Amino acid sequence: MVFRLEPSAPASMYQTWRIDAPLDTHWKRASCDEYGCLAWHHGWVTTVDERTEKGMAQAYYIRKQSGRSFTEERSADGLTLFTFGAGQPCFGRSQHRIRIDRPEIFLRIGGDWRGNPLGIAPYRHTRAELWQENMQENLEAIERVRQDG
Numbered sequence: 001m002v003f004r005l006e007p008s009a010p011a012s013m014y015q016t017w018r019i020d021a022p023l024d025t026h027w028k029r030a031s032c033d034e035y036g037c038l039a040w041h042h043g044w045v046t047t048v049d050e051r052t053e054k055g056m057a058q059a060y061y062i063r064k065q066s067g068r069s070f071t072e073e074r075s076a077d078g079l080t081l082f083t084f085g086a087g088q089p090c091f092g093r094s095q096h097r098i099r100i101d102r103p104e105i106f107l108r109i110g111g112d113w114r115g116n117p118l119g120i121a122p123y124r125h126t127r128a129e130l131w132q133e134n135m136q137e138n139l140e141a142i143e144r145v146r147q148d149g
Helices: 038-042 053-065 128-148
Strands: 015-020 027-029 044-048 070-074 080-084 097-099 105-110 123-125
Touching: 015 128, 038 044, 044 053, 053 080, 105 128, 123 128
Parallel strands: none
Antiparallel strands: 015 105, 027 097, 044 080, 070 080, 105 123
16 A cells, blocks of 8 residues: 655646656566576475365366476365475466566656646656756755745
């Protein structure tokens, strides 16, 4: 959950300086090894409750379709523990992403987290230094207004 102070003015009175690295342009899918996945490096245990439909489906997938090596044992409370050795893809591998070598996008956007009610088009800075300078100039202007009362 994000904590935000209650704004003292409408969203139209604000600007946002943001640095983006969008998932579709700045990241790529990665193998468990590339990602540094702990399950890949050390192995893992998946616990399944085969007394439920979901658990039966998970156990069936592991045994018949996963293509992974494992050992299997039952716990005292009736759960099935599948132990997977290191060096094989984890079940979350489709979520592994790593950054590619592409510079971030430096933006100034109208409005704030509540929206951009005036529909001001985002301004994309060509360099990080210019983005920083623009934000600093804006902060100094706000401080001058505050001091002048």
